[in-house]
Amino acid sequence: MSERQYTADEMMTVAAARQLRDGTACFVGIGLPSTAANLARATHAPELVLIYESGCLGAKPDRLPLSIGDGVLADTADAVIPVPEVFNYWLQPGRIDVGFLGAAQLDRYGNINTTVIGGDYTDPKVRLPGAGGAPEIAASCGEVVVIVRQSRRTFTERVDFVTSVGYGAGPGDRARLGLRGGGPRTVITDLGILEADPDSCELTLTRLHPGVTVERAREATGWPLAVARDLSTVEPPTAEELAVLRALEATMRAAA
Amino acid sequence: MAKLVSLADGVAELVRDGDTVALEGFTHLIPFAAGHEIIRQERRDLTLVRMTPDVIYDQLIGSGCARRLVFSWGGNPGVGSLHRFRDAVQNSWPVPLELEEHSHAGMANRYVAGASGLPFAVLRGYTGTDLPRHTGNIRSIDCPFTGETLTAVPALNPDVTVVHAQRADRAGNVQMWGITGVQKEALLAARRSLVTVEEIVDELTPVPGQVVLPGWAVTAVAHVPGGAHPSYAQGYSVRDNAFYVAWDEISRDRDTFQRWIDQHVHKAEVQA
Numbered sequence: 222m223s224e225r226q227y228t229a230d231e232m233m234t235v236a237a238a239r240q241l242r243d244g245t246a247c248f249v250g251i252g253l254p255s256t257a258a259n260l261a262r263a264t265h266a267p268e269l270v271l272i273y274e275s276g277c278l279g280a281k282p283d284r285l286p287l288s289i290g291d292g293v294l295a296d297t298a299d300a301v302i303p304v305p306e307v308f309n310y311w312l313q314p315g316r317i318d319v320g321f322l323g324a325a326q327l328d329r330y331g332n333i334n335t336t337v338i339g340g341d342y343t344d345p346k347v348r349l350p351g352a353g354g355a356p357e358i359a360a361s362c363g364e365v366v367v368i369v370r371q372s373r374r375t376f377t378e379r380v381d382f383v384t385s386v387g388y389g390a391g392p393g394d395r396a397r398l399g400l401r402g403g404g405p406r407t408v409i410t411d412l413g414i415l416e417a418d419p420d421s422c423e424l425t426l427t428r429l430h431p432g433v434t435v436e437r438a439r440e441a442t443g444w445p446l447a448v449a450r451d452l453s454t455v456e457p458p459t460a461e462e463l464a465v466l467r468a469l470e471a472t473m474r475a476a477a
Numbered sequence: 478m479a480k481l482v483s484l485a486d487g488v489a490e491l492v493r494d495g496d497t498v499a500l501e502g503f504t505h506l507i508p509f510a511a512g513h514e515i516i517r518q519e520r521r522d523l524t525l526v527r528m529t530p531d532v533i534y535d536q537l538i539g540s541g542c543a544r545r546l547v548f549s550w551g552g553n554p555g556v557g558s559l560h561r562f563r564d565a566v567q568n569s570w571p572v573p574l575e576l577e578e579h580s581h582a583g584m585a586n587r588y589v590a591g592a593s594g595l596p597f598a599v600l601r602g603y604t605g606t607d608l609p610r611h612t613g614n615i616r617s618i619d620c621p622f623t624g625e626t627l628t629a630v631p632a633l634n635p636d637v638t639v640v641h642a643q644r645a646d647r648a649g650n651v652q653m654w655g656i657t658g659v660q661k662e663a664l665l666a667a668r669r670s671l672v673t674v675e676e677i678v679d680e681l682t683p684v685p686g687q688v689v690l691p692g693w694a695v696t697a698v699a700h701v702p703g704g705a706h707p708s709y710a711q712g713y714s715v716r717d718n719a720f721y722v723a724w725d726e727i728s729r730d731r732d733t734f735q736r737w738i739d740q741h742v743h744k745a746e747v748q749a
Contacts, residue, residue, distance in 0.1 A: 251555050274581060275503050275656045287718045288554035290504020292711055295655045301686055304503055304528070304659040305589050308582035313601050336578070342611050348566040350552030350559075352580040353529075356606050386605035398605040399626065 229411035235458040237409040245318040246270040254321035284472030320362030326380040331387025331405030334380035359385035364403040371410035371441040388422035479649025479695040488514040496636040499526040503658030507708035508641040535561040545575040549584045560728040590632035591666025638667035649692030655711030673701040
């Protein structure tokens with residue numbers, strides 16, 4: 222096969238989509254998670270159940286929504302339910318396999334900040350949107366996949382605010398806090414894939430995207446990055462993955 | 478039985494300075510026109526409540542209507558940050574904005590408790606996050622049956638809740654469908670309520686997935702076709718995604734924002 226041109230964001234989205242197994246239920250946030258989940262559904266996981274916090278269970282959009290409540294989600298859903306039921310009947314009891322989250326800051330234990338950066342809480346340098354559904358998604362989904370661009374600004378030694386708990390301060394913390402979901406097993410970035418070490422819970426670089434070096438990943442990480450001994454390279458996007466992804470993204474641009 | 482009123486009269490009568498006001502609608506059915514009327518009538522010192530303060534609250538906050546915001550996610554969905562919200566928090570412009578911050582699960586349960594006549598709600602939530610350190614209204618409670626420690630949040634009982642719906646009949650029975658979010662709970666939790674609707678009909682024809690709010694549980698209904706724009710009313714309009722994208726530029730700068738509010742809110746044609 223000849224060399225294909227693709228961007229780091231496309232590689233990241235494709236890698237995230239590949240994480241989603243067919244037939245599982247996935248809590249989808251807007252942006253990259255929604256793009257990745259819809260790419261998965263359009264390629265290897267046609268039976269992936271997409272759950273949007275607006276109350277759309279089993280949405281099957283044929284174009285990418287701009288918001289979690291676009292009409293196409295309700296029109297194509299198996300059921301549209303009130304928002305309190307999303308959290309109380311579906312998320313809280315552990316019915317959702319995978320939660321897909323973004324992050325403004327992330328630490329080595331997968332704790333996430335989407336609230337404030339710098340200064341203090343009442344007088345922050347940057348005010349971010351806040352929690353939304355994330356704290357309970359991080360707590361109660363079977364596992365969490367984080368999708369985020371990797372840089373020192375984002376991958377920080379400490380997060381300025383814990384909006385959503387990963388592994389807290391390390392092994393045993395989730396059990397102590399009574400968090401019933403499995404936590405952030407995987408972090409997909411534009412440089413590669415990090416996975417939580419089963420013993421230390423520390424996010425460990427296990428795969429690099431084609432052409433990315435370990436040094437570059439270390440430079441983009443604000444803590445001494447753990448690297449797996451059997452570090453491997455991610456398969457580049459296939460022609461089909463790229464074609465479907467670009468077609469999906471074109472549907473959103475057309476709608477806006 | 479709900480009164481049929483004009484939007485201006487409904488807001489004048491039901492939304493007062495200093496009130497706790499919830500405008501709900503989860504992406505769909507956001508009561509934009511009612512929000513604009515609140516700006517036109519220059520309400521002040523409001524405690525604004527909303528799970529997802531998005532563009533309509535950015536407009537209310539930038540217009541100086543709010544003193545306090547109770548919320549769980551403040552952004553422009555799929556676009557980015559809210560610049561007026563940010564400016565208020567970071568620079569106290571045009572007035573300081575106090576925050577009470579929750580998660581969606583917490584806010585939804587607060588409305589459920591309010592609608593249920595209970596003082597608080599119980600959930601598995603917030604545990605291990607920094608939110609309880611800054612939000613006094615997030616506490617823990619031990620289950621009297623199992624001893625398990627859970628989270629408690631107090632009921633939300635707004636002075637007035639405003640929602641938009643597709644239809645009402647002449648007795649003020651309200652019908653909505655599609656994504657109905659947390660509107661039923663927010664309305665039943667409130668002391669007073671105002672519902673704007675696309676259409677007033679003689680009879681409400683059933684629609685799959687509908688929520689019907691009986692007229693005797695609603696204070697007032699106003700006929701405001703297109704009252705959700707740039708949000709939408711399923712069956713009547715589609716979401717104006719281009720406006721949400723455009724808002725990023727309009728709201729970034731204080732002067733551009735004020736000119737927009739002047740032109741599109743203060744000087745807008747108000748229907749009787």
